[in-house]
Amino acid sequence: MTGTTAQPTSRARSWWGWGWADAHPDDAECAAMGALLPGTLARPLPVPRVGDLGIAAPAVEPPGSLAHLVTADPADRAAHAMGKAYRDVMRALRGRPGRIPDLVARPLDDRDVADLLDWAGERRVAVVPYGGGSSVTGGVEYRGDAHQAVLSLDLTSMDRVLEVDTEGRSARIQAGTLGPGLEDQLRPQGLTLRHFPQSFEFSTLGGWLATRAGGHYATGRTHIDDFVQSLRVVTPAGTSASWRLPASGAGPSPDRLFLGSEGALGIITEAWVRLQERPRHKASAAVAFADFQDALRAVRAIAQSDLSPANCRLLDAGEAALSGAARDGCAVLVLGFESADEPVTARLERAVALARSHGGRYETANAGGGTSAGASGDAAVSAWRSAFLRMPYLRDGLARMGAVAETFETAATWDRIPGLIDAVRTEVGAAALKATGHPATVNCRLTHVYPDGAAPYFTVLAAGRAGDEVALWDDLKAVAGEVLHRHRATITHHHAVGRDHRPDYDRQRPEPFALALRAAKGALDPRGILNPGVLVD
Numbered sequence: 001m002t003g004t005t006a007q008p009t010s011r012a013r014s015w016w017g018w019g020w021a022d023a024h025p026d027d028a029e030c031a032a033m034g035a036l037l038p039g040t041l042a043r044p045l046p047v048p049r050v051g052d053l054g055i056a057a058p059a060v061e062p063p064g065s066l067a068h069l070v071t072a073d074p075a076d077r078a079a080h081a082m083g084k085a086y087r088d089v090m091r092a093l094r095g096r097p098g099r100i101p102d103l104v105a106r107p108l109d110d111r112d113v114a115d116l117l118d119w120a121g122e123r124r125v126a127v128v129p130y131g132g133g134s135s136v137t138g139g140v141e142y143r144g145d146a147h148q149a150v151l152s153l154d155l156t157s158m159d160r161v162l163e164v165d166t167e168g169r170s171a172r173i174q175a176g177t178l179g180p181g182l183e184d185q186l187r188p189q190g191l192t193l194r195h196f197p198q199s200f201e202f203s204t205l206g207g208w209l210a211t212r213a214g215g216h217y218a219t220g221r222t223h224i225d226d227f228v229q230s231l232r233v234v235t236p237a238g239t240s241a242s243w244r245l246p247a248s249g250a251g252p253s254p255d256r257l258f259l260g261s262e263g264a265l266g267i268i269t270e271a272w273v274r275l276q277e278r279p280r281h282k283a284s285a286a287v288a289f290a291d292f293q294d295a296l297r298a299v300r301a302i303a304q305s306d307l308s309p310a311n312c313r314l315l316d317a318g319e320a321a322l323s324g325a326a327r328d329g330c331a332v333l334v335l336g337f338e339s340a341d342e343p344v345t346a347r348l349e350r351a352v353a354l355a356r357s358h359g360g361r362y363e364t365a366n367a368g369g370g371t372s373a374g375a376s377g378d379a380a381v382s383a384w385r386s387a388f389l390r391m392p393y394l395r396d397g398l399a400r401m402g403a404v405a406e407t408f409e410t411a412a413t414w415d416r417i418p419g420l421i422d423a424v425r426t427e428v429g430a431a432a433l434k435a436t437g438h439p440a441t442v443n444c445r446l447t448h449v450y451p452d453g454a455a456p457y458f459t460v461l462a463a464g465r466a467g468d469e470v471a472l473w474d475d476l477k478a479v480a481g482e483v484l485h486r487h488r489a490t491i492t493h494h495h496a497v498g499r500d501h502r503p504d505y506d507r508q509r510p511e512p513f514a515l516a517l518r519a520a521k522g523a524l525d526p527r528g529i530l531n532p533g534v535l536v537d
Helices: 027-035 074-079 086-093 110-123 179-189 205-211 254-258 292-303 317-323 345-357 379-400 417-436 469-486 502-508 511-524
Strands: 002-005 103-105 125-130 149-154 160-165 170-174 228-235 238-241 267-274 281-289 311-315 331-339 361-365 404-409 441-450 453-462
Touching: 027 379, 074 103, 086 379, 086 404, 086 469, 110 125, 110 149, 110 228, 110 267, 160 179, 170 205, 205 267, 228 254, 281 292, 281 345, 281 379, 292 311, 292 331, 292 345, 292 417, 292 441, 292 453, 311 317, 317 331, 317 379, 317 441, 317 453, 331 345, 331 379, 345 361, 379 404, 404 469, 417 441, 417 453, 417 469, 453 469, 469 502
Parallel strands: 103 149, 125 149
Antiparallel strands: 002 160, 160 170, 170 267, 228 238, 228 267, 281 331, 281 361, 311 331, 311 441, 404 453, 441 453
C-alpha cells in the first residue's frame, strides 16, 4: 500500500504555551491553583500577544527559487522561537522569548531540504529543525549571535505514510508526520506504531527519532530506537539512506549515528519503522502501598518477571494526590496489559499478586479479556490517565501565577534508585525553600521500568520570584543536575539533551566519544549551520 495523507485540523495551537490555545485554564482557574501554592502572584500574568514582542524584520531574504517554501510572518516566527518547557513558557509570559527566527521554511520533499541547506550554508544561516515544537530542553531554539540569521526548518508539510508493508508489518513514513496523523493513516491496515509519548498529539516521527523519545509504555519496546528499520537523512555533505533490514551486524549502525542527534548532524526526512497489530485485549488495575519502599520493591519484582506490562507506573503519595489517584497518603501503582492476540487478565492477576506480596493493597479492577474490553473502570487508573493528559496545561496556568512548575526525568540502576529519589526530594526541596522562603513540593513517579533499573520522573512545584522565575528554575535545575551526577543517573531518559541539559551531558559522556561526535559534526556539517549548540560545539 502507498501514499496516504494526514487530515489537517482547523484548531489553533498556542504559540506561547502547551497544546491547543482553547484548552488553557482561564484566569479564574489559574488564580484558584495559585491560591493553593503560597508565594504566588495575586493575579495571573496576562496571556502574551505576538504584537507586543516587537519582532524585527528578517536579516536575510530567501532566493526566488525557495521563496514559495518560506515565510517571514511574525506570528509564525514567534511560534517557532522556542519549545514548551517551563522556562520557555515563562519567557513568553514575561515578553523575553530570546532570538526569534528570521524565517520559517516548510519543505515538501528531500530536494527542498537539500536546497534550503545549501542556501543556508552559503549565507551563514543557522538551521534549527522543527517538528511539533514540543521540546522541553531548549532543542528548537537558537541561542547566541554567531550566525547572520536563523531559519526554523518546519518538517510538518512532509506528513505522509508513503508505504505500508503489511507482510513485514512496517511502514515508510515522512518525518514531519504528527502522532495522530501517523496513527490515522495506519489504522485502515489494523496496524499501529504503538509509540505514545505524552506529547503524542503535538510531536512528529522525526522529532521522536532525533531525540530518542520514549513512549508511554513502561516495559518492552518503548524507546523509538526499538522501532527503527532504516533512516533517510539529508545532510550538508549528502543524503544518508540506510538499508531496510530486520537486523544487521555489519559494523556500527548508521542509524545509531542519527538517532538522538537532535538535528545537529542532519535532517531526518523519512524512516522505515516496525509496526504492530492493534491491541484487542486490555486490562488494568491500581494497587496502593502505604510504604513507598515496598512499592519500589514490588515494581522491581514485576519488571524482572516475564509479564511485560504495558503500564507499570508508580506514583508516590504526592504524585498520587496531585493526579487524584489517591488522597490517603498512599503511593499508587498503575498496572496495564494489552495484547493483539490473547486475553491478558491472567497476566494482570499475576502482576497484582506480585504487588500484594510486597505489601500492596489491591484497590479495584475491571479487567477485560475479550475484544470488547477497554480501559479499566478503576477510579485511580482513570484519574491518573486524565491528569496525565491535562497536566501540561495546568503547568502553564501555574506559570501565569508566577510559580515554578516543572518536571525532569532520569534513569539509574535499581541499587541507586532509593537513594537517588530521596536525595532529589531533599536537596531540590531545600534549595527551593532557601531561594523563595516557602516550602516546595517535589513529587516522584516511575514512568519506565527495566529488569536492571528504572526511570524516576520528578515534579517540582514552588513559589516563584516575581520577574526572576526563569533564573530560579535554572538554579533548582542545577541542584538537581548535581544530585543526578553524584548518583550516576542520566541527565535525561527520554527528553533529549537540547541546550538546557548540555552542561550535564558534557560531564556524562566519555571524552573519546565526544571527540568522535565532534569529528562527525565537522564532516557532515562543515559550515556549522545545523542546530548550533546542541550536543557539540
